[in-house]
Amino acid sequence: MSARLTLDAGLVTRARELAALAAQPVIDLAGQHTTVSVERAVLRLAGLEGTDPVTGEGEIPWVNRVVDVVREQVGLEHGVALPVWHAIASGGAGSLQEVAEQVGAGTARFEVPTGGAEERAREAALAAVGAGLSRVDGARRRREELVATHGDPPRRPWIYLIVATGDIYEDIPQAQAAARAGADVIAVIRSTGQSLLDYVPEGATRTGYAGTYATQENFRLMRAALDEVSAELGRYVRLTNYASGLCMPEIAALAGLERLDMMLNDAMYGILFRDINPIRTFVDQRFSRMVHARAGIIINTGEDNYLTTADAVDEAHTVTVSQLLNERFAREAGLEDWQLGLGHAFEINPTVPGSFRLELAHAMLARSLFPDAPLKWMPPTKHMTGDVFGGYLLDGFFNLAGMLTDQSILLVGMMTEAVVTPWLSDRDLALRNVRYVLDAAGGLGEDFSPPPGGFIDTRAHTVLGEAVDLLERITADGLLPSIAQGTFGITKRPADRGKGLDGVVVKAPGHLDPATELMEAAL
Amino acid sequence: MSARLTLDAGLVTRARELAALAAQPVIDLAGQHTTVSVERAVLRLAGLEGTDPVTGEGEIPWVNRVVDVVREQVGLEHGVALPVWHAIASGGAGSLQEVAEQVGAGTARFEVPTGGAEERAREAALAAVGAGLSRVDGARRRREELVATHGDPPRRPWIYLIVATGDIYEDIPQAQAAARAGADVIAVIRSTGQSLLDYVPEGATRTGYAGTYATQENFRLMRAALDEVSAELGRYVRLTNYASGLCMPEIAALAGLERLDMMLNDAMYGILFRDINPIRTFVDQRFSRMVHARAGIIINTGEDNYLTTADAVDEAHTVTVSQLLNERFAREAGLEDWQLGLGHAFEINPTVPGSFRLELAHAMLARSLFPDAPLKWMPPTKHMTGDVFGGYLLDGFFNLAGMLTDQSILLVGMMTEAVVTPWLSDRDLALRNVRYVLDAAGGLGEDFSPPPGGFIDTRAHTVLGEAVDLLERITADGLLPSIAQGTFGITKRPADRGKGLDGVVVKAPGHLDPATELMEAAL
Amino acid sequence: MSIVRPYGDTTGDGMVQTSFTLPVPPGPKAEGAALQLAGKMGIHPAMVVHSHGIGTGFTFFVVYGSVTHLVDLDAVEVEERDYPLLSPTEVNGAIKTRLHRKLVVMGACIGTDAHTVGIDAILNLKGFAGEKGLEYYREMDVANLGAQVTVPELVGQARAARADAVLVSQVVTQKDAHLRNTRELAGAFREAMGESRPLLVVGGPRFDPAMARDLGVDKVFGRGTTPGEVASYLVSALLPEEVAA
Amino acid sequence: MSIVRPYGDTTGDGMVQTSFTLPVPPGPKAEGAALQLAGKMGIHPAMVVHSHGIGTGFTFFVVYGSVTHLVDLDAVEVEERDYPLLSPTEVNGAIKTRLHRKLVVMGACIGTDAHTVGIDAILNLKGFAGEKGLEYYREMDVANLGAQVTVPELVGQARAARADAVLVSQVVTQKDAHLRNTRELAGAFREAMGESRPLLVVGGPRFDPAMARDLGVDKVFGRGTTPGEVASYLVSALLPEEVAA
């Protein structure tokens, strides 16, 4: 395959060793903590839906109310499962729903069971959450069936398009139109505010800003619409959303239940770009990745974002380092290589001489370092301007580079990137662009063979070398201090700051998280 | 150089042999005829300028009036030179200008001299035309000086841009703006009607349609404007026009006198696309090419045009055949390889699968077959539509292919190709497009190496093989009958039809064309 | 609903894109001028999202915004096809049964226009978009005079050949050459032949089909015309069914 | 001359390009609708040079033509810079001599907007377009609160720090979020601090600099703003020369 470079095997091995070393302390940390969102995700997997009609204008989900009250009454160190299923197992409530209603009514009284009661609560919790995981397994099997029936896209890269009107009912026809015009994957971006909400909104929503709220109902509606269009097209059209922000674990659970196919899910994005507390993020990450592993969901990591705040040439190696860390965290959580949609991006300033060849070098490095991962390649955004003609051209060269370097998932760029969230016509023009490139230049890989020692090969090795050097420094300093120093995306995030820190709880011995327990057991 | 294919040497040799065989009868024909325009060009080289203020609303040049009256009185079989300089040498007129005035007044009486009178007329004619050729030589030296002073464009391909407002005074600032924005060559397209005018208009003109009249004064004005901008930019900006149509020889002469740098000049374009009589064309061709050879002008041939009427894949080999014929005709007329801007074009329907790779194959075939010729590559026109976004992308891929295959002169495509003659902004956007491609992907040739036996190599050989087959047929049938059958551009042009046939005259023994004689002697 | 607005990403948002050049040097004043123009075009609010100088005296702009105009679909006047589309067999049949001789069709590009690909697409055997050209029609007698034919020449040839229909192509439109040439054509035929002139049909990519009357011809075809449409029109215009009935 | 028109390739030709989508299926009716809209935009004559269906219910158009509107350059209202551009040394000097203490500047992105690159470009040492950011100015005391700061939080912090100027960035504009947020900001400061509120400066790529008054803030900066411009403005607005004199 011409899109592969022959990388220095010693460097590659060293890079992976260092990534594992750097990740380990954080993985240990994740094991020692739980968060409010992990606990809420447990309740969601056990089937608790709906909102408290009274509190907060009826917008607060029952899972939030229950976790908050449990925390108030007995703390979260043991997890929410033991107190809740103790209430049920001990006859205090007939069902999980009834527990919630008691919380609503202010009559719930939780306690942490011990001895036999603990064992009964534990069994009940495992059974309830196990049922939810079975629904997740069912969704995974259903996806496999539908892919078998309708078929996968006929070629790589898969074409990935964004929909973002803020109104699920405008999104649906636009997504269907995009699929008919050639999109293989539809991503519904979320409203600007959602990632910092510490609850998942409910129902079909029409009021997002620059994105549509991620809700279980919106997931369901869009997945159903895409199933319809998949049948029509004879090609399974995938759906993506964001397991990110303060509710990452819950959204991962909802995605598993509603058969989403891919999820944006990055180990550090929330820390860097949403100022979410690092520990909160790493704990939530691990849980959400286990769910994704179980659900057969492909994750998309967010290294592209670094290049919007940092320079894409100077900081190219930070992308590589982050990909290696994301790979390590992902494998540890049970994800397989085919599920690792590691991210990178075409973000070099187009006025830099040789920018296109530098892009090729970076893209081939990623391709060669992660040969089995479904790499996701992001289009130019930072250097897109209001010159929509120049932008359309740049997107065409992005598409070309994506094809030449054998990327797996191509997020299609919009000529209006610097102007507006995509219009219907932008998406259509973007698809025409990518179609031209793939049809006209498909197979050009045969003629593309950067020579060993040439510009591309040399540049790729330079970046790999810088990545190994940085990993050496990170293992020495520790990953959390490195993040605090602004290593990624030149954004500094200390471990003791950031949003959502108050939702982090050190686990007590005997903490029960039935979801993690079941998922780990199945690995 | 990666942009070269290793072509089958046997096929290449055979192709050139056949082209020479096919061209010879037509070269012989050219030697046996003269045309009104060749004769007028002789007078122009001898310095006859201006128009008859009386005839035809003052628009008819003296050269036309003199040639017409000579023809009326004594026929053109001996050429215009002998009767005219006989009139002068015998004291009938004091100067060429006076001859013209006598023609205007109706008092001129021409005769074909013989014996000593013939010899005196001949000497006088050679001296007068020789003075004109010295001015052409002077212009050539001046160009060489200016190139030495200002320098050539820093890189290949040279960027070639079209200006075409119809008004020389709008053209000039637009041409200067284009040069400042990066154009290396400016072409002023001619008004739609000019090629069928059997005279060259005079003076600065402001009333062309979709192009500006080619006049000696317009040439002068534009060359002066570009000299100004060349000095400003420190880069010699070249000027191009069209030695084509019924006045091809005269325009070639004016171009030589006014220091134009390149000229569109094709052996068959006028026949096929202006329905000009084939014999007229081939006679005018040979003369104009000798002038171009002498003037150090680079010619641009018109094979690109075939692909606007014929299919660019099916008829790719007709382009190759025509290039080989143009090469043969050019060399025979004294042009050197560095002057052969053989034409070809990016005109494959972009919806054809693999269209871009097919374009690469065709472009590499031309590059490899004519390694020393400054190939001129034309952008997509036929498949450009009103979708200006798609058009801008296609032009970008054209630019990329031009760079990858090492073309010498790149005529920059306009996104509004299907809409309007280029706007100021179209030209500017087109230059931004080519600048992006050359800056961002320059050097990509290092990574581009179509393997022997691969798609590109195979396709190039297929076309070359088809070209040899067609040349075999043409040598068998004769070039004129082949043109009559619609071999090129699927347009049928019989040798005894077409415009300007009445301007063709069989030369008598003793015919004098002092220009040709002097130019041939200097070869 | 008969009232619509442009659609960016939400029904009724009215969003459009526009670009243009103003003969003013780049700067805040130029941007203000661009906004003024956008406002006059009905774009409100308008955003100048890009501008760059071209040379020293010009600035190019890209503007996005919402137009306040409403589009009334009921008020749209369309040159709807008011004749049935016939197959070649039907066309031949109609000519045979209603005319009892071949239909004489003459085509040309007039003026200095040398673009023959369009008229060839309509006339030549090869045709266009998968449809055969008029030469394929057994019952038509087609003469294609090619390009750069003068109007007097065309009138003469049409008269000599007793053409039933004259088809003229015009592709070059700079300075409205196509409109001028078409008017000249119509005038010359009127003058030379009066009521007995052949059916006059013009075509080309930049014509507005609604302009026939204004130009003095019988029919105008625009971009993407197919030979079958033209053949069908000729039958309906020259051999209306009632006449045959 | 103060009257100009768009320039295609000839002075006064008025040529513009526009593209838009209408919620109607492709066809002659759709083209007619596009021409109607173009006409209402003042494009006359207009050519629909391209159209294609998007899905079944929408059609995308590209239109070229000449606008009849005139642009009156004299009537252009420009938010001209009405303060001198100062170098960092001059800014520091002015603060030192006129204020006798550090100028306290607080920056943030408010609402749900998380785009900090713009405000960072103005505030961070690194700066923008070759100019150092305000943190580089010795006489300024700069606090950058980052993104997704709520308005009440910002008011509180500004009051506590006795900020002289509050700089707010807004990049997301969908559904006019930037305008809504800016108005909320102005209202909250007015309510909390009345006349003694800090100078309010907002910026972002889609703001129209002429809107400051309308939004209730002191100054609005648009795309491409440089730190030097902002520093110079702060000096002129907070420390006018007369006061010092």
Ligand code: B12
């Ligand atoms: C091919 C082509 C040429 C070829 C023509 C070869 C030939 N034998 O026809 C060559 C290379 C010779 C050429 C030369 C020139 N060209 Co030219 N050319 C084109 C090009 C690339 C394609 C036109 C075409 O063939 N379209 C395909 C046919 C099938 O489409 P069509 O003509 O629209 O026809 C369809 C309909 O309109 C309709 N139709 C057309 N005619 C008729 C008639 C009837 C009766 C009916 C019923 C229907 C009908 O049916 C057809 C099928 O659907 C266009 C750019 C473009 N992409 O459009 C420029 C273009 C048309 N050319 C242009 C110009 C300016 C020239 C030149 C004048 C340039 C110059 N100064 O040297 C020269 C000179 C020609 C002259 N004297 O007229 C301009 C015209 C600008 C304008 N709007 O005024 C264009 C738009 C390019 C540009 N942007 O500058 N050209």
Ligand code: B12
């Ligand atoms: C980088 C970027 C991001 C980064 C931001 C990282 C960060 N830490 O800032 C990331 C990847 C995180 C991101 C995320 C999102 N983004 Co974003 N992003 C961009 C992008 C590519 C570049 C913006 C940028 O950095 N420009 C460079 C800076 C220097 O320019 P600037 O902001 O204009 O600032 C200059 C001036 O405006 C001015 N200025 C700006 N602020 C201020 C303040 C003051 C006081 C002053 C004086 C001057 C001033 O001075 C600066 C220097 O000249 C743009 C697209 C584009 N090319 O413009 C989209 C864009 C802004 N993003 C967009 C969207 C929708 C989002 C998301 C909401 C998508 C989603 N739903 O997930 C998310 C969520 C973010 C959120 N909650 O707000 C949209 C906004 C659409 C709109 N017009 O409403 C854009 C336009 C892309 C698009 N077409 O969809 N994004």
Ligand SMILES: Cc1ncc(COP(=O)(O)O)c(C=O)c1O
């Ligand atoms: C990894 C990742 N997560 C999430 C997001 C979206 O942000 P938010 O969490 O605000 O929805 C992005 C941005 O594209 C991303 O790359």
Ligand SMILES: Cc1ncc(COP(=O)(O)O)c(C=O)c1O
């Ligand atoms: C070789 C050649 N000559 C001449 C022309 C121009 O045509 P005209 O002779 O009508 O000016 C062209 C068209 O681009 C051409 O390719």
